[in-house]
Amino acid sequence: MEQSASPKRTGSLALYVALLAAWTAMLGSLYFSEVRGFVPCALCWYQRILMYPLAGLIAFGILRRDWHLPFLVLPFSLLGQAISTYHYLIQKTTIFGAPTACAAGVPCTTVWINWLGFITIPFLAMIAFLIITVAMLTAYYSDQPDEERRLPARWPVFAIVAIALLVYGGVYGQAQAAKESKAAALPVTVLEGTEHAEHNPVQPAQPSPALEEGERLYAQACAACHGPDGAGIPTLGNTFVASEFLTANDDAEVLAMIRAGREPGAADNRSGVAMPASGGRPDLTDGQLAAIIVYIRNGLPQ
Ligand code: HEC
Structure with missing residues (x-):
């Protein structure tokens, strides 16, 4: 016992x-x-x-x-x-x-x-x-x-x-999903290249390395919530089209906001959904985030 x-x-x-x-x-x-x-x-x-x-x-x-x-x-x-x-x-x-x-x-x-x-x-x-x-x-x-x-x-x-x-x-x-998303992304890139060539026959477009890196990183880290074209996805992330925040703030301020994220309770939050700090990718460097900002400002429809 x-x-x-x-x-x-x-x-x-x-x-x-x-x-x-x-x-x-x-x-x-x-x-x-x-x-x-x-x-x-x-x-x-x-x-x-x-x-x-x-x-x-x-x-x-x-x-x-x-x-x-x-x-x-x-x-x-x-x-x-x-x-x-x-x-x-x-x-x-x-x-x-x-x-x-x-x-x-x-x-x-x-x-x-x-x-x-x-x-x-x-x-x-x-x-x-x-x-x-x-x-x-x-x-x-x-x-x-x-x-x-x-x-x-x-x-x-x-x-x-x-x-x-x-x-x-x-x-x-x-x-498989990674392979499919790569395959799906391919024709778009090819098409964009052709379009550039047609519109600028004399001076072929020479995309800057930052813009290209920004596009790649944006697709990886931000597109799932903000949409592949930056138009936003309801309940996940807001649109960058005609964003007052992006027009009112310079690159350093936008970078600081991305680093900090935005709580649902924050005064400037409109959707009630949280933006994760660094877009949920703490491994991204300031340089990489700056490239993403270049892409958001210049590569996405505004
Ligand atoms: C898990 C979803 C999610 C991911 C991933 C994400 N975001 Fe966000 N993002 C949000 C939400 C939600 C908001 C805030 C919406 C609000 O204020 O109502 C936001 C807001 C923003 C804003 C402010 C826009 C404005 O007009 O107020 C910027 C800039 C931004 N995100 C950039 C990024 C970048 C760059 C990445 C990728 C590195 C990223 N986000 C990844 C969900 C996400």
Whole structure:
């Protein structure tokens, strides 16, 4: 009796730790989207789909003292961990290719927060899923002394195979989307070149390097919210056409605004949606942002 009391206590403590992590993650993500106005990307939604049910499931499992709880929770937390790790890697590295936008909506590479230079929202999700996974394994092994209640030996193999398939599918999809968006962009560039040649037969247009770099970076970092032609996308980003802000402010002021982003509560915010600091790409240098500004001012329809 005495001997089994201590691991049992560890087990139920672990369940409460998991409960706390799930609720913190859920309320934190709701705070970011509902209070701060950060728009969740597609990968964020997958993580929410896996995290939110845990807030209820773990509470239910604790109330029912159900030893099946880890079986139920682990597939959610392991899948969530795989997705948030992948999400963090595409934000912070280029190992999955150049940062590309998700198929639609906010780019998955958008960095809304960047505390200490490495803590982003998917990083926080990764930690929460990890805490839940470790807590569930701890609860399972300390709470269940009976041999028959141990996890079946083959169970983790299935989980690993499922996760590997999911990650492979995600990476493959991302690579296909990148290929498609490159293919789609090609004819437009070719057409523009022809047009220039026709309109300026004597003096072929010589686009400045800044304008070209700006166009490329704009397509990568800003177009998903502000539209490929700068006309804006409802609920994501506003139009640059006839923008009073752009006419009233010089390049340095515009650059400062882009660096800082714009909270939904800011006096000059008209849409109630947040613009992420640096457009969600803290890796862009001042020079690169300046090139984007050149493109916004000279390459987009005003
Ligand atoms: C996740 C979506 C998103 C991304 C990505 C994004 N923006 Fe924005 N941007 C916004 C929103 C939302 C606003 C503010 C709308 C408002 O004030 O109502 C805004 C506002 C702006 C403004 C002020 C325009 C005005 O007329 O007030 C500029 C300039 C700007 N963005 C530039 C950029 C640049 C450059 C990038 C790429 C590096 C970028 N944005 C990426 C969403 C985004």
